Structures are given as C-alpha cells and as structure tokens.
Amino acid sequence: MAKEAKGRKAAVPVKSGAAAAKAEGMPRARGPVLPPASAYFIEERHDRAERHTLSVLVDNEPGVLARVIGLFSGRGYNIDSLTVSETEHSRHLSRITIVTTGTPVVIEQIKAQFTRMVPVHGISDLTADGPSIERELALVKIASIGEKRVEALRLADAFHAEVLDATIDHFIFELTGTTEKIEQFVAIMTPLGLQEVCRTGIAALSRR
Amino acid sequence: MKREMTGAQMVVQALADQGVKHVFGYPGGAVLPIYDEIVQQEKVEHILVRHEQGAGHAAEGYARSTGKPGVALVTSGPGATNMVTPLTDALMDSIPMVCFTGQVPTHLIGSDAFQECDTVGITRPATKHNWLVRDVNDLSRVIHEAFHVATSGRPGPVLVDIPKDVQFATGTYTPPEQVSLNTYRPRTKGDPKAIRAAVDIIAKAKKPVFYTGGGVINSGSHAAALLREFTKLTGFPITSTLMGLGAFPASDPQWLGMLGMHGTYEANNAMHDCDVMVAIGARFDDRITGRINAFSPNSKKIQIDIDPSSINKNVRVDLGIIGDVAEVLEDLLIVWKHEKPKMDKAALKEWWEQIDRWRGRKSLAYRRNADIIMPQYAIERLYAATRKHDTYITTEVGQHQMWAAQFFHFDKPNHWMTSGGLGTMGYGLPAAVGVQVAHRDALVIDIAGDASVLMTMQEISTAVQHDLPIKIFILNNQYMGMVRQWQQLLHGNRLSHSYMDSLPDFVKLAEAYGAVGLRAEKPGELDDAIEEMIAVKKPVIFDCRVAALANCFPMIPSGKAHNEMLLGDEVSDETIGSAIGAAGKALV
Numbered sequence: 001m002a003k004e005a006k007g008r009k010a011a012v013p014v015k016s017g018a019a020a021a022k023a024e025g026m027p028r029a030r031g032p033v034l035p036p037a038s039a040y041f042i043e044e045r046h047d048r049a050e051r052h053t054l055s056v057l058v059d060n061e062p063g064v065l066a067r068v069i070g071l072f073s074g075r076g077y078n079i080d081s082l083t084v085s086e087t088e089h090s091r092h093l094s095r096i097t098i099v100t101t102g103t104p105v106v107i108e109q110i111k112a113q114f115t116r117m118v119p120v121h122g123i124s125d126l127t128a129d130g131p132s133i134e135r136e137l138a139l140v141k142i143a144s145i146g147e148k149r150v151e152a153l154r155l156a157d158a159f160h161a162e163v164l165d166a167t168i169d170h171f172i173f174e175l176t177g178t179t180e181k182i183e184q185f186v187a188i189m190t191p192l193g194l195q196e197v198c199r200t201g202i203a204a205l206s207r208r
Numbered sequence: 209m210k211r212e213m214t215g216a217q218m219v220v221q222a223l224a225d226q227g228v229k230h231v232f233g234y235p236g237g238a239v240l241p242i243y244d245e246i247v248q249q250e251k252v253e254h255i256l257v258r259h260e261q262g263a264g265h266a267a268e269g270y271a272r273s274t275g276k277p278g279v280a281l282v283t284s285g286p287g288a289t290n291m292v293t294p295l296t297d298a299l300m301d302s303i304p305m306v307c308f309t310g311q312v313p314t315h316l317i318g319s320d321a322f323q324e325c326d327t328v329g330i331t332r333p334a335t336k337h338n339w340l341v342r343d344v345n346d347l348s349r350v351i352h353e354a355f356h357v358a359t360s361g362r363p364g365p366v367l368v369d370i371p372k373d374v375q376f377a378t379g380t381y382t383p384p385e386q387v388s389l390n391t392y393r394p395r396t397k398g399d400p401k402a403i404r405a406a407v408d409i410i411a412k413a414k415k416p417v418f419y420t421g422g423g424v425i426n427s428g429s430h431a432a433a434l435l436r437e438f439t440k441l442t443g444f445p446i447t448s449t450l451m452g453l454g455a456f457p458a459s460d461p462q463w464l465g466m467l468g469m470h471g472t473y474e475a476n477n478a479m480h481d482c483d484v485m486v487a488i489g490a491r492f493d494d495r496i497t498g499r500i501n502a503f504s505p506n507s508k509k510i511q512i513d514i515d516p517s518s519i520n521k522n523v524r525v526d527l528g529i530i531g532d533v534a535e536v537l538e539d540l541l542i543v544w545k546h547e548k549p550k551m552d553k554a555a556l557k558e559w560w561e562q563i564d565r566w567r568g569r570k571s572l573a574y575r576r577n578a579d580i581i582m583p584q585y586a587i588e589r590l591y592a593a594t595r596k597h598d599t600y601i602t603t604e605v606g607q608h609q610m611w612a613a614q615f616f617h618f619d620k621p622n623h624w625m626t627s628g629g630l631g632t633m634g635y636g637l638p639a640a641v642g643v644q645v646a647h648r649d650a651l652v653i654d655i656a657g658d659a660s661v662l663m664t665m666q667e668i669s670t671a672v673q674h675d676l677p678i679k680i681f682i683l684n685n686q687y688m689g690m691v692r693q694w695q696q697l698l699h700g701n702r703l704s705h706s707y708m709d710s711l712p713d714f715v716k717l718a719e720a721y722g723a724v725g726l727r728a729e730k731p732g733e734l735d736d737a738i739e740e741m742i743a744v745k746k747p748v749i750f751d752c753r754v755a756a757l758a759n760c761f762p763m764i765p766s767g768k769a770h771n772e773m774l775l776g777d778e779v780s781d782e783t784i785g786s787a788i789g790a791a792g793k794a795l796v
C-alpha cells in the first residue's frame with residue numbers, strides 16, 4: 001500500500017481526493033499482521049444423507065442430458081448412478097433414472113430444480129413415493145484357470161448369471177439384479193480372476 | 209400474410225409479432241443475414257452498442273425498467289462469449305431477456321471453424337433455457353417459445369443460437385398464437401389452504417415484518433399495488449432487499465429501509481427479533497441472512513415465491529406458498545378482508561415502539577465535512593435535486609451502489625435497476641442506455657464508481673450516437689472502495705491493488721466522446737453542478753470527487769447475526785480490525 005501510495009499519480013490534479021485521504025488519516029497496516037478472513041459464512045451441516053432414486057421424464061432433445069448433469073455438477077449434488085434412454089419414440093420422451101445421495105433438504109432442492117427445467121415433463125421420487133422396483137445389469141469378465149475357474153462358474157450359476165461368452169481362459173457373465181446383488185457378485189468374483197466390469201446403472205419403475 | 213420466408217426474415221417477423229420495439233446488438237459474420245433484414249424495415253429499432261456485454265446489460269436495463277423482455281443480437285464466437293456476463297447477471301436477478309446469437313453454418317459445427325464456439329454449451333448454466341436451431345422450420349416456433357420461457361414463471365434470460373445457413377434457408381413461419389409449450393407450465397396460483405394458513409399466522413403476529421424482494425417487482429406493478437394495500441391494511445413494518453427497492457414507497461412511515469449486509473439497524477433488528485416473517489418474492493440470499501443459524505431465530509416464516517426451488521433452499525420456512533406474488537397477494541387480501549381478523553393491537557403498538565427506538569439509533573448517520581464531499585452527501589443532494597423529475601437510477605457495483613440504495617429513495621417499482629445477484633461492475637452504464645431507450649424523456653442516472661465505470665465506459669459512445677442523454681454520476685474516491693473497505697476489515701488493511709492509479713480525466717474523457725463532462729470537488733459546488741447535469745440534454749459524465757476513505761456502514765460483518773451490526777459512528781480503525789471475531793476469521 002505504502003509503495004502504491006507514493007507512486008500514485010492521477011491524470012488530473014487530485015485535490016479533494018488527496019486532501020481527503022490526508023484529512024482522514026490514511027490507514028496503514030500496523031501492529032500484528034492480522035490473518036485474512038471472509039464475509040462468507042460456511043456452515044457445516046450434519047444432516048444424515050439419504051439415497052434416493054429419481055425418475056425424470058424429459059423431452060429427448062439435444063443437450064438435455066448435459067442440462068441434467070450440469071444441474072448436478074453446478075450445484076454440487078451427487079450422482080451415484082445415471083441411466084438414460086428414449087422410452088416413447090413417438091413423443092420423443094426419454095426417461096432419466098438418477099440415484100443420488102443427499103440430506104433431505106438437498107433431495108427436496110434437486111426435485112424443485114428439476115421442475116424448473118424447460119424440457120422436464122415430470123419427476124418422481126421413487127424412494128419417497130411408495131414401493132418401486134430397481135434393477136441393474138452387469139457384464140463381468142473373469143479370467144482364471146483350474147479350480148478358480150470352476151468355482152467362478154459354480155457361483156455364477158448360484159447367482160443366476162448367464163454365460164454370454166466363454167473361451168479357454170475367460171468367461172463373460174451377464175447378471176441382472178438389485179445393486180446389492182451385483183455388488184455382492186463382483187465382490188465374490190474379485191479373488192476368482194475378475195478382470196473387468198461394466199454396469200448399466202439403475203433402471204427403476206414405481207409399482208403404483 | 210406470406211408464410212414462406214428466410215430464417216433471417218423470421219427473426220425480424222417474430223420480434224415484431226412479439227411486440228419488440230428495440231434490439232440491442234452488434235454485428236458480425238454469423239449474423240449478417242439478420243442485420244440485412246433489420247436495415248430494411250422500421251418496426252424494430254436496432255441500437256448499436258460498442259461491446260456485446262453492453263448490449264446484454266442494455267437489454268437488462270430495458271427489461272428492468274419496463275417489465276418487458278430485453279432483446280439482444282450478437283454474432284458467433286466472441287460475440288457470444290462477451291454475452292456470458294449479462295446472461296448470468298439476468299439469471300441471478302430473474303430478468304427476462306432474449307438473446308440471439310449467430311452460429312457458423314450447421315455443416316461446420318464441431319470443426320473449430322472461424323468464430324465457432326459451443327454457444328449453447330457455454331451459456332447453458334447462464335440461461336434459463338437455450339436452443340440451437342438446426343432447421344429453419346423450427347426457428348419461429350423456438351423464438352416464440354423463447355419469449356414465453358423468458359417471461360413466464362420466474363423470469364430469466366434465454367438464448368437462441370442460429371447457424372448462418374439456417375438464416376439463409378427458406379421455411380414456413382409459425383405465428384405466436386400457434387405455439388404452446390407442453391412442458392414448462394409454472395404454477396402461478398397459490399394453494400388456497402396455504403393462503404388461509406398464512407392469514408391465521410399473520411393475524412396472530414405480535415412482532416411481524418414483511419420482507420420483500422425483487423419478486424414483487426418482477427410480478428408487475430399490480431403486485432406492488434397489492435403489497436401496499438396489504439401493508440396498509442395490517443399496519444406492519446416492511447423492509448426489502450436491494451432488488452426490491454421501490455415496490456413499497458420509501459416515503460411511507462411503515463418503511464424500515466433496506467435490510468441485509470448494509471441494511472438499516474431497524475430493518476435488520478426487526479428481522480432478527482420478529483415473531484412472524486412474511487417473505488414476499490425474496491430468496492434469503494446470504495447478503496440478507498448473515499449467519500444462517502443465527503438468522504431470525506424465533507420467527508414463524510412464511511414465504512411466497514413463484515420458484516419452488518427458492519423455498520427452503522437457504523432457510524427453512526414454516527409455510528411456503530408457491531405462486532406469483534400478485535396472484536397470491538390478491539387471494540390473501542380476499543381472505544383477509546372476508547375474515548377481518550382481530551389483530552393484537554397492543555402487541556403491535558409495543559413492536560412499533562421498539563422499532564422507533566431502533567430508528568432513533570440513526571444508523572445511516574455520517575460525519576459531514578465542509579471541505580470534502582462525503583459520498584453519502586452527494587447521493588442525498590442528487591436525490592433532492594431529482595425528486596421533481598421522473599428519475600431512473602442504475603448503479604455499478606461497490607460502495608456507491610450501497611450508498612445509492614441507502615440514500616436515494618424510491619417510491620415506485622422499476623425505477624431502481626442494480627446488479628444484485630451477480631454484482632457486475634460495468635453493468636450500470638449500459639443498463640442506463642437501455643433504460644433511456646425505453647424512457648426517452650426520463651432522467652436516467654447511473655450512480656457509478658470510478659473503477660466500475662471504466663469497465664464499460666465505451667458505451668457512452670452508444671449514448672452519444674443514439675441521442676440518449678444518460679447521466680453518469682461517478683462517486684470518484686480513486687479506490688475500488690468496497691474492495692479497500694474489505695481489505696481494511698478482513699485483511700489487516702493491506703490495500704493490495706485496490707488503489708485506482710492513473711485514472712483518466714473524466715471531464716476530458718466525456719468531451720472526447722462528444723458528451724459533456726462536469727466536475728464537483730467541494731460540497732459547495734455540488735448543487736449547481738447537479739442542476740447543470742440535469743439541464744444538459746446530452747449524455748453527461750459527472751466526476752464527483754468524494755472522500756477517498758469513507759466506509760459503507762452499517763454493516764453486518766462476517767459470521768455475525770443481524771443484531772450484531774457495525775454502526776458507522778462506533779467504528780474506529782481499531783474496531784474495524786477486530787470486528788471479525790475468531791469464528792469469522794475461520795471462514796473461507
């Protein structure tokens with residue numbers, strides 16, 4: 001500051017301004033150096049987070065997915081899973097199924113934010129609005145030999161996974177089920193030569 | 209009417225059909241077909257700005273002062289990116305605005321063509337909605353939808369991106385009557401049960417306050433009239449956010465002044481101590497609430513807002529009413545007049561006595577000076593001199609903006625146009641251009657700071673070209689005053705880069721632009737100079753030399769509650785340094 005003040009020059013004679021500065025006693029940094037602070041108040045929130053599955057019917061127009069994702073990233077909401085595809089071709093409607101985690105206030109906000117979006121026809125909170133069905137599909141590649149290979153096949157059978165592809169040294173299983181079932185299957189397969197997993201994310205419908 | 213036309217003709221036809229009289233714009237390669245149509249007709253007048261940001265803010269000023277959507281037209285690439293700030297500004301303040309951008313031809317999209325940018329991608333979070341039109345037969349429908357979206361529900365900016373080949377192509381024009389959106393249908397009527405419940409709560413109040421915001425202005429002059437009626441009927445005290453000034457007359461005895469970070473002592477204390485708070489078109493912004501967990505701890509809160517996402521966003525309310533302010537107030541008044549509820553007169557009288565004690569604190573008082581123009585004094589004199597005129601005020605952002613809000617008083621809506629949500633320096637001058645275009649005979653003043661005004665100074669050239677006699681009233685303190693104040697308050701008075709070195713001679717600058725330059729350096733010169741400014745029928749830059757180091761008070765410092773305000777006459781350099789408590793210092 002002191003340096004800036006000394007080097008100051010204005011294009012026009014600074015009369016009252018400079019006089020004012022002197023008259024008011026130019027404040028200077030003095031005494032102990034104070035640490036910086038801010039005028040924003042950051043509050044820690046300790047509300048319990050809940051997991052909700054939201055089903056959103058939207059116009060299938062360019063950029064609609066970017067809008068949805070932008071809403072979540074821009075406002076700091078979580079996306080645990082996201083599934084989209086056109087479900088009514090004649091009306092160009094897509095269904096977006098989003099699994100998100102947030103405090104009850106945040107979940108309410110997300111729903112309200114969706115209602116403001118122009119291409120949104122409707123939103124339902126499958127978790128809050130009564131019973132619903134959720135399913136996910138996973139493709140799981142296992143590469144192993146000998147006893148591990150046999151064990152993998154046996155477990156897949158127990159999970160009702162289907163063998164989609166098989167060679168001497170690998171299997172690809174298809175498994176449909178709840179997220180928990182798929183998580184469990186993947187966990188069990190990990191020591192048995194799990195190589196790659198691909199999951200669709202959740203598809204869900206209300207039972208009402 | 210001939211229905212077959214080019215895309216460029218459709219744009220102009222759609223504007224005319226939407227009742228648009230003025231467009232603010234700047235040409236370039238990707239919009240030349242539209243400009244070619246504009247020059248060949250007279251229904252829509254084009255105002256040529258000097259920078260696309262200016263077009264956007266001018267459109268905002270136009271919209272804020274008329275309630276009608278502002279329209280801007282710019283080219284692709286840099287034209288579009290220069291529009292991002294005004295779009296975001298309009299989004300934050302819920303201002304209806306329709307922006308047209310040119311785009312490279314459809315077959316070049318995605319090829320990094322000259323002046324190509326992903327306009328809809330860049331402006332998606334800056335608009336309420338946007339469209340890229342790839343087929344000329346969609347164009348007129350999209351434009352009409354765009355006007356609908358911009359002006360209905362919670363208003364906001366929209367953008368229509370039109371590739372150059374679509375402007376040249378021929379297609380069928382769809383008139384506005386044939387366009388309807390089947391998705392976006394915001395609810396405007398409040399839930400009757402909630403309105404009844406609100407009447408019950410309001411009737412029982414002992415220490416009520418009306419907390420109003422920009423939503424009242426957006427809802428239209430009818431909303432402001434209903435607000436007055438309801439406030440008179442109840443006799444309740446009323447305060448407003450920065451955005452809502454003018455919705456209720458500042459000259460009325462029930463008016464408490466603005467609330468929030470630089471609000472009055474009485475308004476903020478009433479908010480803190482009230483038992484019933486009625487939020488009307490106000491969204492509990494952080495500049496209003498201060499520390500959220502100390503915000504009005506003992507009140508029942510009712511919130512009327514058209515946007516469901518505004519309710520319970522920052523502050524939990526006891527009763528939310530989703531609807532348009534005017535419609536909800538209308539219904540509320542019907543119930544109120546029908547039920548004629550008995551109010552607690554004794555309690556209300558006591559409440560007013562308490563408020564009068566707070567008023568007695570005179571929180572806006574400042575030390576006068578015989579030699580130096582105090583900025584507050586300058587605004588007081590400006591207000592006094594302009595009362596007899598139809599005066600519209602825009603501002604830049606900084607201390608001058610807060611002083612204008614505190615010391616200029618508004619009795620009518622749509623006469624105060626400031627960048628509240630985004631806080632955009634450089635907004636006020638082009639906004640004044642837009643206001644003057646809408647109100648040719650009015651007195652339009654941009655209350656400016658020396659730093660802000662340099663951000664869009666070139667628009668004075670627009671004002672000169674279009675005979676728009678706007679007045680730029682600069683409170684010249686040679687600092688980014690608000691930044692300096694925060695550095696004093698929050699950063700140990702280390703004034704890092706907040707001194708405005710090498711400022712231009714604003715009087716000569718005005719003359720260079722073909723405008724009139726005036727200067728006042730002493731309090732004694734002020735009144736005459738202001739009179740001269742008003743009398744001049746040309747654009748004026750007024751260099752008002754004010755005290756360099758004045759601070760804007762009252763102020764709610766960070767991490768503090770409404771009832772822990774800093775008042776100007778209590779503040780010394782020492783208290784400023786220690787105003788932020790230990791908790792406040794931990795804030796990020």
Ligand SMILES: Cc1ncc(C[n+]2csc(CCOP(=O)(O)OP(=O)(O)O)c2C)c(N)n1
Pocket residue numbers: 604605606607608609631632633634656657658659660661683685687688689690691
């Ligand atoms: C575009 C932009 N950049 C930066 C800021 C941060 N800022 C807020 S107030 C301010 C200083 C304004 O100074 P001036 O226009 O001289 O007004 P004063 O506070 O002195 O009245 C700055 C830099 C802003 N609000 N907008």
